[in-house]
Amino acid sequence: MADVELHNIVKTYNKGEVKAVNDVSFSVNEGELFGLIGADGAGKTSIFRILTTLLLPDSGNASVSGFDVIKDYKNIRSSVGYMPGKFSLYQDLSVEENLNFFASVFNTSVKENYDLIKDIYVQIEPFKDRRAGKLSGGMKQKLALCCALIHRPKVLFLDEPTTGVDTVSRKEFWEMLKRLKQQGITILVSTPYMDEATLCERIALIQNGKILSIDTPDEIVKQFPENLFAVKANDMSKLLNDLRKNNEIKTCNAFGEFHHITFQNDNENSHNELIHILQKANHQNIELKHITPSIEDCFIKLMN
Amino acid sequence: MTNETVIKTDKLTKRFGDFIATNEITFEVYAGEIFGFLGANGAGKTTAMKMLCGLSTPSSGNATIAGFDIYKQTEEIKKNIGYMSQKFSLYEDLTVLENIQFFGGIYGLTDKQLKAKSNQLIETLGMQNEAKKLVASLPLGWKQKLAFSVAILHEPKIVFLDEPTGGVDPIVRRQFWDLIYSAADRGITIFVTTHYMDEAEYCNRVSMMVDGVIKALDTPDNLKKQFSASSMDDVFFELARGAKRKAD
Numbered sequence: 001m002a003d004v005e006l007h008n009i010v011k012t013y014n015k016g017e018v019k020a021v022n023d024v025s026f027s028v029n030e031g032e033l034f035g036l037i038g039a040d041g042a043g044k045t046s047i048f049r050i051l052t053t054l055l056l057p058d059s060g061n062a063s064v065s066g067f068d069v070i071k072d073y074k075n076i077r078s079s080v081g082y083m084p085g086k087f088s089l090y091q092d093l094s095v096e097e098n099l100n101f102f103a104s105v106f107n108t109s110v111k112e113n114y115d116l117i118k119d120i121y122v123q124i125e126p127f128k129d130r131r132a133g134k135l136s137g138g139m140k141q142k143l144a145l146c147c148a149l150i151h152r153p154k155v156l157f158l159d160e161p162t163t164g165v166d167t168v169s170r171k172e173f174w175e176m177l178k179r180l181k182q183q184g185i186t187i188l189v190s191t192p193y194m195d196e197a198t199l200c201e202r203i204a205l206i207q208n209g210k211i212l213s214i215d216t217p218d219e220i221v222k223q224f225p226e227n228l229f230a231v232k233a234n235d236m237s238k239l240l241n242d243l244r245k246n247n248e249i250k251t252c253n254a255f256g257e258f259h260h261i262t263f264q265n266d267n268e269n270s271h272n273e274l275i276h277i278l279q280k281a282n283h284q285n286i287e288l289k290h291i292t293p294s295i296e297d298c299f300i301k302l303m304n
Numbered sequence: 305m306t307n308e309t310v311i312k313t314d315k316l317t318k319r320f321g322d323f324i325a326t327n328e329i330t331f332e333v334y335a336g337e338i339f340g341f342l343g344a345n346g347a348g349k350t351t352a353m354k355m356l357c358g359l360s361t362p363s364s365g366n367a368t369i370a371g372f373d374i375y376k377q378t379e380e381i382k383k384n385i386g387y388m389s390q391k392f393s394l395y396e397d398l399t400v401l402e403n404i405q406f407f408g409g410i411y412g413l414t415d416k417q418l419k420a421k422s423n424q425l426i427e428t429l430g431m432q433n434e435a436k437k438l439v440a441s442l443p444l445g446w447k448q449k450l451a452f453s454v455a456i457l458h459e460p461k462i463v464f465l466d467e468p469t470g471g472v473d474p475i476v477r478r479q480f481w482d483l484i485y486s487a488a489d490r491g492i493t494i495f496v497t498t499h500y501m502d503e504a505e506y507c508n509r510v511s512m513m514v515d516g517v518i519k520a521l522d523t524p525d526n527l528k529k530q531f532s533a534s535s536m537d538d539v540f541f542e543l544a545r546g547a548k549r550k551a552d
Binding site for chain 2: 038039040041042136137138163164165166167168169171192193194207236237253254255256257296299300303
């Protein structure tokens with residue numbers, strides 16, 4: 001059963017000049033960890049604000065746990081957890097005070113649902129008397145997650161929880177999400193980091209308010225229409241320029257240690273020919289190999 | 305890249321009371337080099353960068369930036385560097401052209417230089433139609449490309465980039481690195497922080513800061529060999545997971 005549903009949602013700003021969300025439809029199943037993957041300005045936050053009843057769509061309809069986002073907004077507000085991208089707790093209340101406050105707003109107590117937040121809360125408990133505004137980024141993020149969970153929501157909305165966070169803390173955060181999922185909570189999470197997409201069960205790739213693709217990460221990778229190759233040599237900057245100038249190369253993007261390329265005519269001849277051309281252009285230690293695309297490869301492909 | 309040293313630090317340290325944010329860091333950066341300055345949140349990167357930009361006085365240690373002393377010549381340092389971050393870059397309620405002229409003016413460019421520079425920059429970025437639009441109305445990717453170009457408007461010796469590509473889409477992220485490469489080719493030294501580990505691969509050398517200390521510094525290839533890691537992500541994880549500090 002779908003826990004979150006969107007049908008043809010449209011949201012514009014500046015009297016229709018900016019189409020933030022452009023005919024978006026998708027659904028998130030009960031207990032699913034679903035990722036909304038896209039850059040800043042893709043429309044992720046507008047979608048979150050519509051689903052949490054903080055923003056009215058121009059057209060289309062949406063529901064959360066069977067409640068309509070317009071008619072039943074009160075039911076939604078009392079039953080979902082929402083962690084906005086911007087830190088929105090009370091800066092001049094302490095860690096403990098924030099948590100108690102949010103528990104009381106939802107007519108519950110920290111004690112009643114402590115088991116749900118325990119794993120996360122113990123990490124910030126040593127600072128429970130510190131004002132929220134004085135916490136570090138990582139700790140703010142953990143407190144915000146605790147506050148979003150304190151009334152045991154059925155659906156959890158997390159808007160870019162890992163933006164600006166280092167890779168170690170990001171890995172820890174995703175471990176926390178996996179444990180929450182095991183508790184049966186439906187999670188809709190957004191991120192601009194493409195590598196995090198593979199940690200979701202299903203993902204929607206979104207750009208300029210439009211969904212580019214929705215599927216499991218594996219399926220999206222399988223749908224990549226061409227053979228993808230990774231190539232490297234000693235001088236990567238020169239290699240990038242040479243590859244871009246080569247008419248036999250269809251696409252070429254820098255991907256860290258390697259450049260990823262596709263061929264106009266993909267056959268063994270063209271591969272050998274490329275190596276030959278690169279050797280002639282004085283490239284050293286040339287390596288060319290067939291690879292499985294990443295989500296970022298797929299995203300770039302879909303953007304073009 | 306040359307052997308001319310543009311940043312040289314010797315046991316550079318910053319204390320806040322009992323807390324040692326940056327602990328005796330010693331390293332050199334060469335002219336035209338792309339230097340990745342990596343570390344976990346709270347490792348002390350921002351504190352170190354503020355000292356290197358002449359904005360914060362060290363507690364002890366020495367450093368010269370573009371040949372200028374970090375204690376006595378902070379004004380000269382500021383004139384010879386550029387700076388951009390994801391958070392502060394341009395004035396949203398000025399137009400593209402006004403921003404270029406404002407920052408150019410601050411860096412002491414003459415009216416004539418400014419006019420030539422503005423035209424050239426707008427053409428390079430392909431922003432002819434946006435020149436008279438407010439910066440607030442531009443997509444993030446364009447803002448970041450513009451902010452970088454403005455930060456190097458006065459052809460500084462060094463440009464400091466603090467997470468310049470956070471949140472931008474994968475294509476713009478790559479276009480941004482094209483701009484970095486071309487600035488480095490012109491001899492501008494790039495000092496950059498990022499949370500994208502594929503971008504660490506684009507650096508000539510990378511330093512890894514953990515708990516205020518530089519734990520490793522080498523080319524990406526050598527770091528991977530040193531830590532028997534298959535990617536920079538693994539190198540980072542290996543070094544940073546033992547970190548005691550979890551601040552920002």
